[in-house]
Amino acid sequence: MELKKNPKADVGKNSSLYFVIGLTAVLGLVYGAMEWKKYDNSNDYDISMNVEDQLDEEVPMTEQIKTPPPPPPPAAPEVIEVVEDEEEVEETVIESTETSQEEEVMEVEEVEVEEVDEDISVPFAVIEDVPVFPGCEGSSNKKACFQEMMQKHIRKNFRYPEIAQEMGVQGRVNVIFVIQKDGSIGNIRMRGPDKNLEKEALRIINKLPKMTPGKQRGRAVKVPFSIPITFKLQ
Known part of the structure; x- marks a missing residue:
């Protein structure tokens, strides 16, 4: 014998509807609880107090600032009497400074102009008369003789510094000097690889x-x- 299920006894019937109704009721309760407000009863203040009542009180006026009186107007200028100029004014006559042909012209003595001793420097390569090295007075080419005698003078007085030899320093020292107007040597300048070599030059x-x-x-x-002076170790 088969058991038949009564459709009225179905527990799951309309379950979704009941679920929605229940969910709505719960949400309503939660919202009402969140929006619930409670006020404390307090009689510490007077409800009848009005701000406008305070504005009716009289406010004492501050004293007026006393400003100094304006300065008096300037006095009227005195009346100036115009007096006619009765005195005669002599006219100033400007005489011409041009001389006429009839006037004698004074002769002016010649003024001697002193020559200024200018401090001129002329390079050795372009000078008209080169400096004469002692011993080159009779040479036809004094410029070549000057350079040859300079080389002889360097070879004769050359001495390699001992400290430069120990340090192994060598190189070329460029020397520039000026032969003054009296024939003496001055304004010596040097540039080289070592101070000891410059000192020897x-x-x-x-x-x-x-x-x-x-x-x-x-x-x-x-x-x-x-002129260059070369220092070279053997």
């Missing part, structure tokens, strides 16, 4: 003899001259 140039100064247009001038 200075000693050699200081031993140069006094020379006959160079001339440009017949006048003695300063003549700069440059």
Whole structure:
């Protein structure tokens, strides 16, 4: 015998509807609990108090600031009487400074102009009369003789510094000096790889003899001259 299920006894019938109704009821309760407000009963203040009542009180007025009175108007200027100029004014006559042909012209003595001793330097390569090294007075080519005598002077007085030899220092020292208008040597400048080599080159140039100064247009001038001194270890 088969058991038949009564459709009225179905437990799951309309379950979704009941679920929605229950969910709605729960949400309503939660919302009402969140929006619930409670106020404390307090009689500490007077409800009848009004702000407008305070504004009716009289406010004492501050004293007025006393400003200084304005300065009095300036006095009216005195009436200036106009007096006619009765005095005669002499006219100023400007005499001409131009001389006429009838006037004698005074002769002016010639004024001697002193020559200014200009400090001129002329390079050795372009000077008209080169400085004369002692011993080159009779040479036909004094410029070549000057350079040859300079090389002889360097070889004769050359001495390699001991400290430079120990340190193994060698190189070329460029020397520039000026033959002054009296034939002496001055304004010596050097540039080299080591101070000891520069010091030795200075000693050699200081031993140069006094020379006959160079001339440009017949006048003695300063003549700069440059020469290299090579220091080389054997």
